Structure formats: structure tokens, C-alpha cells
Amino acid sequence: MKKTSNVEQLQAIAKQIRRDIVEMITAAKSGHPGGSLSAVEILVTLYFDVLRHDPQNPKWPDRDRFILSKGHAAPVLYSVLAECGYTPKDQLRTLRKLGSIYQGHPDVRFLPVLEASTGSLGEGLSLGIGMALAAKLDASPTRAYVVLGDGEIQEGQIWEAAMFAGDKAVDNLVAIVDYNGIQLDGFVDDIMPLDPLPDKWRAFKWHAIELNGHDIPALQAAFREAASTQGKPTVIVAHTVKGKGVSFMENNPKFHGVAPTVEEMEKALLELA
Amino acid sequence: MPTKTKFELKLGMATREAFGKALLELGRQNKNVVVLDGDLSKSTYTNLFAKEFPGRFFECGIAEANMIAIGSGLASSGKIPFASSFSCFAMNKGFEQLRVTAAFPNVNLKVVGTHSGISIGEDGPSQMSIEDLGLACSLPGFIVLSPADEISMRALVFAAARHVGPVFIRAGRPKVPIVHSSEQKFEIGGSVELVDGRDLTIVATGLLVAEAIRAQEALEAEGISARVIDMYSIKPLDRGAIQRAAIETRALVVAEEHLVTTGLGVRVSQVVAETNPCAMEFVGIQDTYAESGAPEELLEKYGLLGRDIIAASRRVLTRK
Numbered sequence: 001m002k003k004t005s006n007v008e009q010l011q012a013i014a015k016q017i018r019r020d021i022v023e024m025i026t027a028a029k030s031g032h033p034g035g036s037l038s039a040v041e042i043l044v045t046l047y048f049d050v051l052r053h054d055p056q057n058p059k060w061p062d063r064d065r066f067i068l069s070k071g072h073a074a075p076v077l078y079s080v081l082a083e084c085g086y087t088p089k090d091q092l093r094t095l096r097k098l099g100s101i102y103q104g105h106p107d108v109r110f111l112p113v114l115e116a117s118t119g120s121l122g123e124g125l126s127l128g129i130g131m132a133l134a135a136k137l138d139a140s141p142t143r144a145y146v147v148l149g150d151g152e153i154q155e156g157q158i159w160e161a162a163m164f165a166g167d168k169a170v171d172n173l174v175a176i177v178d179y180n181g182i183q184l185d186g187f188v189d190d191i192m193p194l195d196p197l198p199d200k201w202r203a204f205k206w207h208a209i210e211l212n213g214h215d216i217p218a219l220q221a222a223f224r225e226a227a228s229t230q231g232k233p234t235v236i237v238a239h240t241v242k243g244k245g246v247s248f249m250e251n252n253p254k255f256h257g258v259a260p261t262v263e264e265m266e267k268a269l270l271e272l273a
Numbered sequence: 274m275p276t277k278t279k280f281e282l283k284l285g286m287a288t289r290e291a292f293g294k295a296l297l298e299l300g301r302q303n304k305n306v307v308v309l310d311g312d313l314s315k316s317t318y319t320n321l322f323a324k325e326f327p328g329r330f331f332e333c334g335i336a337e338a339n340m341i342a343i344g345s346g347l348a349s350s351g352k353i354p355f356a357s358s359f360s361c362f363a364m365n366k367g368f369e370q371l372r373v374t375a376a377f378p379n380v381n382l383k384v385v386g387t388h389s390g391i392s393i394g395e396d397g398p399s400q401m402s403i404e405d406l407g408l409a410c411s412l413p414g415f416i417v418l419s420p421a422d423e424i425s426m427r428a429l430v431f432a433a434a435r436h437v438g439p440v441f442i443r444a445g446r447p448k449v450p451i452v453h454s455s456e457q458k459f460e461i462g463g464s465v466e467l468v469d470g471r472d473l474t475i476v477a478t479g480l481l482v483a484e485a486i487r488a489q490e491a492l493e494a495e496g497i498s499a500r501v502i503d504m505y506s507i508k509p510l511d512r513g514a515i516q517r518a519a520i521e522t523r524a525l526v527v528a529e530e531h532l533v534t535t536g537l538g539v540r541v542s543q544v545v546a547e548t549n550p551c552a553m554e555f556v557g558i559q560d561t562y563a564e565s566g567a568p569e570e571l572l573e574k575y576g577l578l579g580r581d582i583i584a585a586s587r588r589v590l591t592r593k
Contacts, residue, residue: 065350108378115349117378120369126339127374130346130354133331137307137352157370160339168331 001084005049010216013083014044018245019272020079020092024102026265027093031104034255036076038180038213038240039147043068043080045219046145055085058113062140065115065131069124070149070178071105072257077114078102086113122155124148125175129165132173143172143227151183154192159204165233166205173233174226175206178213180242182253201235213238246271282450282483289387289444291423293318295430296355300326306434307347309333309340309356317357317387317444341367341384345374348381353434360386360402360443368408375439376412383433384409387444390530391558391575392480394446397565402443403558407535409441410508416440416461417508419529419537421482422451425505428459436461443479445530447568450483452503464511470500473586473593474518474525478504478537480577481528481556487579492586499586507537512544519549524589526554528582533557552592554585 004010017040025031047053051064068077075095082089087101094100101110105119116127128146135142152158165173179197181188188194198208207229211218219238226234242256243249246268249260260268286294300306300322307329314320314332323330333340337358344354356363363386364371375382389402409417416436420426426444433440457465467482468489477485482503489499500522502514518525525545527538538555545551556576563575572578 061351116346117373120373123338123342123370123374126342126370127346127349129339130343130348131350132346133343134347134350134352137329138350142350157336157338157342160334160336161342164333164336164339164343 001048001055003048005220007216010044010048013048014040015272017044017076017079017083019269020082021075022246022260022265022268022272024075024079024092024095025259026262028096028259030096030259031075032072032257033260034182034242034249034252035070035149035178035180036073037244037246037249038242039073039076039178040244041214041216041219042147042176042178042238043076045216045223047080047084049220050223051145052141058086062142064142065128065144067116067118067124067128067144067146068106069118069146070121070152071118074102074104074106077106081113087111121149121152122157125158125161128173128175129161129170132170135172143174145174145176147176147178150177150179150181150188150194151191153177153194162201162204162206169231170233171230174223175233175235177235177237178240179237180240182242182251182256184256186253198235198237205232207232207234208237209234210237211239213240214244282452282486284448285451286423287446287448288420288423288426289316289446290318291426292385292387292430292442292444293321295427297321297325299430299434300329303353303434305351306353306355307331309344309354311335311337311340311358311362313358316359317385319357337362337366338370341370342374344382345370345380353381353383355383355385357385357387359400360389360405361400364402364405364408372412376414379414379438381437381439383440383442385442385444388446389443390445390480391563391571392445392447392530392568394568394571395565398562401563403532403562404535405443406507406529406531406537410540412439414438415508418461418505419443419478419507420505421479421503422449422453424451424453424455424457425459425503429505432459432461445480449480452482452486459505462506462509462511464506464514465503466500466514467503468499468501470498470522472498472522472524473589474500474502474522475528475582475586476502476504476515476518476525476537476541477528478507480530484577484579485528485582488582488586491579491583497586497590504537504541507540510540510544512548515541515544516548519545519551523551524593525551526556526582526585526589528556530577531557532560534560552589554589556581556585
């Protein structure tokens with residue numbers, strides 16, 4: 001893989017990732033397209049620009065750690081890992097099939113390159129804290145990045161972890177909330193509203209940044225700001241669009257956890273051409 | 274290994290205190306050992322480690338789910354974390370995290386639950402961990418250890434640290450008799466035959482090992498020869514020792530300070546059923562929660578004394 005800070009190049013990669021997501025979930029006939037598409041720019045900016053990692057040396061001890069705590073968005077992580085060269089691209093369409101390395105939710109037993117098995121919501125931030133603490137003990141430059149779903153942060157453990165990381169000043173930790181506003185049963189605002197979200201994190205002694213989660217330059221600047229923030233962990237509240245990039249999936253709760261049909265896939269791929 | 278026929282049961286440390294001391298010793302030998310606690314370090318004795326190694330000790334507050342998963346994150350980055358709390362809180366409040374962040378990815382996390390069973394006494398059933406062995410054994414890949422005294426606890430803390438993978442160790446609140454000699458070896462999947470016998474075998478764990486020895490001495494006076502095994506490794510079990518006992522004595526009594534519905538007894542009976550079926554009886558907490566009281570009063574009321582093992586032994590012999 002070739003890392004880049006060039007926004008046009010990152011946008012082109014993001015478009016390719018979206019195509020992979022739609023194709024692999026269609027082939028699987030089940031999965032979570034909406035929350036995978038909403039997180040594309042976040043993961044692309046991290047893996048192709050920000051993270052210190054090396055696909056040729058995946059267990060490099062001083063690498064940065066990435067955890068997809070919202071494990072149901074596995075397709076975005078799988079297509080990014082494949083695009084980076086960690087895993088085979090030609091197997092993406094085996095997603096969710098028996099024996100596939102691309103399990104329904106991230107599973108380190110099948111994909112050792114992952115930092116964590118996730119899928120049960122609410123647990124990734126604590127894991128990220130553990131990895132960040134280990135890095136501090138080892139005087140390693142490792143930073144830990146955890147992508148959280150907005151519905152996910154209704155889980156109590158997230159706020160246990162937020163309280164801990166704020167109090168212990170775990171400043172090599174970054175949480176990114178993919179605030180797409182929709183969860184399985186409908187709109188987050190109808191089910192269990194989160195606002196004022198940045199203020200909640202600030203009250204837990206975090207440095208909070210709010211941005212448009214599809215704006216790559218804004219994400220690049222926020223990750224730089226996080227890296228230079230000492231004494232506090234950083235949360236990026238990323239306002240995103242569920243189903244981003246496919247007109248009939250955007251802001252449509254139906255596509256939280258339903259696969260597109262073949263016809264819908266073809267329509268989507270035309271939009272993502 | 275030598276087996277004794279007469280014991281002088283000398284009161285030793287509580288297994289929780291032996292855990293705290295062993296952890297400190299381990300921490301001095303291995304700088305990768307780190308410790309997490311949930312606002313109970315004075316009771317779990319992890320404060321001994323915290324005092325000497327403050328940089329490697331993480332006070333997580335009263336938030337066990339977070340504590341367990343931080344431990345898994347530390348383990349994933351090469352540390353050997355010991356997370357400790359009262360057993361009922363670590364196991365029950367942390368169970369989901371033990372399942373998804375430790376067992377499922379097979380992470381090198383060690384969990385030590387203190388204040389297990391009903392012998393904590395006056396605090397009552399909300400603090401009494403009587404389901405922990407069953408819960409821990411239900412997690413694929415977990416090693417589950419239940420030492421009876423300070424000697425076995427120390428050895429098993431070191432064995433847990435040597436093992437790569439998740440381990441649960443059960444510890445108790447009260448001071449307990451020393452049942453093992455200081456030369457005794459302990460290993461994951463092992464057991465210790467404390468007394469040889471012909472007529473029946475008492476398989477005990479934790480607090481009930483000393484009671485089993487008391488029962489064996491009383492039975493011997495009646496002319497009944499009972500074998501006593503300390504089954505400190507609940508998972509994996511020493512299948513060989515169980516099978517030999519089933520073949521050679523044809524009658525087993527299992528004794529534990531845990532629910533009989535999900536504890537050591539059901540695991541031993543599975544081995545017996547798979548190998549050499551024989552009569553069995555179970556001494557433990559029945560399908561109920563206990564109450565407040567002095568530990569000795571509770572052990573009497575809930576049927577966890579030597580005399581209960583004696584009664585079960587007589588019953589099992591009538592069915593032999």
C-alpha cells in the first residue's frame with residue numbers, strides 16, 4: 001500500500017471501498033450496509049494517512065492500534081484491510097460464508113491481523129484503553145483509535161471507560177463516534193437521544209472535536225489535533241450520513257441491517273462509478 | 274506422591290491473602306505482570322502489589338465491566354494482567370466482557386475472584402459468589418482453579434501466569450487450614466490425593482477440602498476407608514484421578530462451597546458417566562441463596578461441614 005495525505009487520492013480510495021462494501025454485502029445476502037458506508041472516510045483517512053502501520057509487518061510492536069468497536073460495520077474494515085494489502089481482496093465476497101476469514105463480525109481467530117474481536121457493542125473503548133496503557137508502560141509511541149457507533153454509546157460500559165480514560169489522562173487514545181443518527185429500531189433521537197454529545201465527553205475530561213465525518217481534510221486536522229493534545233484523550237464526534245454515497249440508502253433506517261438486492265446493488269454501483 | 278493418613282490442620286492465611294502475596298512476588302520477577310482492581314484492593318490484597326508497583330496497578334473504580342475489558346486490552350498488547358474483585362462482581366458484572374474480550378479471542382487475561390462462597394458471612398447473599406465456578410467453566414478456553422489453602426494458591430498464581438490464555442482463580446475470605454505440604458507440586462489439570470482409601474472417594478475443592486479431611490478421619494474411626502482428593506483444577510479436570518477413583522472405590526462424594534447445580538459435582542459426574550459409572554452424592558449449596566450470619570453458622574445451616582460429608586458418604590455406600 002502507499003500512504004497519502006492527498007485528499008483526491010483518499011476520496012478515490014473511499015469510492016472504491018464503498019463499491020466493495022455494497023458488492024460484498026449483496027453477495028452475503030445479509031449484513032449492515034448503512035453503518036459501513038457512514039464510516040468510510042473515517043477508516044480511509046486513518047489507514048491510508050494517519051495510522052502508523054505496515055501491512056508487510058502486521059504485528060510490529062510499535063504500530064498504532066485500531067479497533068472497530070461497532071463490529072457490525074465489519075465490511076468497511078474488511079475492504080480497507082484488503083485495500084491495504086493485509087488480506088485477500090478476491091475473498092471479500094465470501095463475507096459471512098462458512099469458513100470465510102471475513103466473519104459476520106470481526107473475529108481474530110479467523111483474521112489474526114485484527115486487534116480485537118468485536119460485535120457485542122460497548123466493549124471496544126475499554127480494549128483501546130488497555131492497549132494505550134500498555135503502550136505507555138512500554139514507552140511506545142503507539143496510539144489507539146476506536147470507532148464507536150452512536151447507538152453503541154448507549155451502553156453503560158462506554159461511560160465507565162470514558163470516566164476512566166479522562167481521569168487517567170490516557171492521551172494516546174482517540175475515540176471516533178460515527179454519529180449517523182440511525183440505529184436498528186430507527187432514529188437515535190427517537191430511541192435514546194445522545195445530545196449534547198461533545199459536552200458529555202468534555203464533562204468526562206475528554207478533548208472533544210465535532211466535525212463532518214465525510215470531510216477528509218477536517219478528519220486529517222482532527223487527528224493531528226488529537227495527537228498534539230496532551231493530558232486528555234480525544235473524542236471526535238463525526239456527523240455522518242447513514243448509507244452515505246448511495247442515494248436510496250442515505251438516512252434510510254431500512255439499510256441499517258438489510259442487504260441490497262442484486263438490482264439495488266447495480267443501481268448503487270452506477271452511483272459509485 | 275506421599276499421601277497422609279493423619280492431618281494436623283493448622284490454620285493458615287486466607288486464600289485471598291495468599292493470592293495478594295503471591296502476586297507481589299510474581300510482580301517482582303516479571304515486569305509484564307500488571308494488576309487491575311475495582312475499589313476492593315484492601316480486601317483482595319492487591320494493595321500489596323499496588324504499593325510496590327504503583328505504575329503497574331490500575332484502580333478502575335466500581336466498574337467491573339470496564340476493568341475486565343481494559344485487562345483484555347493490556348493482554349492483547351503483551352502484558353500479563355491480573356484483574357481482581359469480589360468473585361461475584363468480577364464474574365457476574367464482568368461476565369459479558371470475559372466472554373467477548375477474553376474467552377472468545379483467547380486473550381491472556383487472569384481473573385481472581387475473592388470472597389467466594391457463603392463463608393464471607395455477615396454481608397449476605399448479594400456479595401456471596403456461589404455461581405462463579407459454573408460461569409467460569411461455561412467459557413470455552415478458560416482455565417478454572419480453586420485452591421484450598423495458601424500453599425496451593427501461591428503455586429497456582431504462578432501456574433496461571435505461566436499459562437498463555439484466560440484463567441479464573443477462586444479465592445475465599447476466611448483464614449483456612451493448611452492442607453498441603455510445602456513440597457507439593459500443583460499444575461493446571463492436576464489434583465492431589467491427600468488420603469488413600471478403598472471404600473469411597475471424597476472429591477473436594479476450596480474450603481471443603483479441610484472438611485473432607487475431617488470427615489475422612491471420622492469415617493476411619495467407623496472402619497470406613499475414604500480416599501480424599503483436592504480437585505483444585507476445576508477445568509481442565511484430572512480425568513485420570515476421577516476414573517481411578519470410580520474404578521477402585523466405586524462410590525464418590527463431591528464437596529464444594531458452590532451451587533451443586535453447576536459446580537464441580539456436575540463436572541465430575543460427567544467424567545464418571547463417560548468412563549466408569551458408579552454411585553455419587555453431592556455436598557454443596559442447593560438451588561438457593563443463603564443469608565447473613567456468622568460463617569460457621571452458615572456452613573452448618575447450608576450443609577457444608579464435615580458431618581454433611583459423613584452423611585453423604587454413608588448414603589453413597591448404601592447405593593454402592
